[in-house]
Amino acid sequence: MTRTAAGTRKRRSPRGLLSGLFGFALLAALSSVCSQAQSPTTPTFRTLEFFVDLGSVEAELAAYQFEFVESAQSAVVVGIEAGRDFPETPYYDPKALRGSRVIVAAYTLAAESTRGKCHVATLHLMETSADPKYQVDLIVAANAEGTPTTATISWTEGQ
Amino acid sequence: MPDSEAQFNERSQRRLSHDLRALYAAPPVPASVDEEILRALEPAPARRRPWVLGTGAAAAAVLLITGILAWFGPPPTIDEQRKLAHDVDGNQRLDIVDAYLVAVAAERGDAPLSWDVNGDGNVDVLDATVLAQRVVRLPL
Numbered sequence: 001m002t003r004t005a006a007g008t009r010k011r012r013s014p015r016g017l018l019s020g021l022f023g024f025a026l027l028a029a030l031s032s033v034c035s036q037a038q039s040p041t042t043p044t045f046r047t048l049e050f051f052v053d054l055g056s057v058e059a060e061l062a063a064y065q066f067e068f069v070e071s072a073q074s075a076v077v078v079g080i081e082a083g084r085d086f087p088e089t090p091y092y093d094p095k096a097l098r099g100s101r102v103i104v105a106a107y108t109l110a111a112e113s114t115r116g117k118c119h120v121a122t123l124h125l126m127e128t129s130a131d132p133k134y135q136v137d138l139i140v141a142a143n144a145e146g147t148p149t150t151a152t153i154s155w156t157e158g159q
Numbered sequence: 160m161p162d163s164e165a166q167f168n169e170r171s172q173r174r175l176s177h178d179l180r181a182l183y184a185a186p187p188v189p190a191s192v193d194e195e196i197l198r199a200l201e202p203a204p205a206r207r208r209p210w211v212l213g214t215g216a217a218a219a220a221v222l223l224i225t226g227i228l229a230w231f232g233p234p235p236t237i238d239e240q241r242k243l244a245h246d247v248d249g250n251q252r253l254d255i256v257d258a259y260l261v262a263v264a265a266e267r268g269d270a271p272l273s274w275d276v277n278g279d280g281n282v283d284v285l286d287a288t289v290l291a292q293r294v295v296r297l298p299l
Contacts, residue, residue, distance in 0.1 A: 065255040065294065091255075091291045103295040107259035107287075109266060142256045146248065146263065 047158035065105035079124035262287035
């Protein structure tokens, strides 16, 4: 019931009540859609380039294996490709795609071309949150004789 | 006369005992020997500390248990045996280096048949590929 300008009360029809409720629901739905569109969960894509450094330009890299983990459940792996300095396409479990953990490994029989600090692989990630936590562990790096050597792994953001 | 016979026997035994004691009389023990025996029976003045003994016993027990566990420990499971079946470099771990060594040997043509990972009867680059795929496999 509403009050008219003259101060008398007027009963609202059911149709008016229903249209009011419908309008309210429509506004609520629109505001929800707009807030989702502007939320920080909008996925962004990032490229990480991984480098294995043997510490010497003379040292040859014949094989490497590393594990990458995103521990905050804020990103998933969506693609893996070879690096610029390692000719072989890396091996990985296809189950790792759309997951947050992957083991990447490759070997080459042409190790004379891979010396020093090598860009071995590139990972493409889809981040669903602004605060992903990346962790990478070098499992093994070996020279042309198949002997594990001391090496470090690092990553930078690619283009 | 049983009573007198018994008395006779008792007298005879006593006499025999007396005569034998007189015949094989033990020489007197010198006092110095007694003193020596008594000194040996006394507790040692500097004994081992109890905690040293306890530590030694604990270490021995730990060594014994470790040895028993190592000797009678559980044998490797079938999965572990299968996983390490192609541990080519023998470092008790399957990694990409094993695949690399298989590939190198396959290329040279001197790979032993025990490195036939896919079981097709020869060792070639496919075995290295299968091994490489195995080392990157994620657990379920």
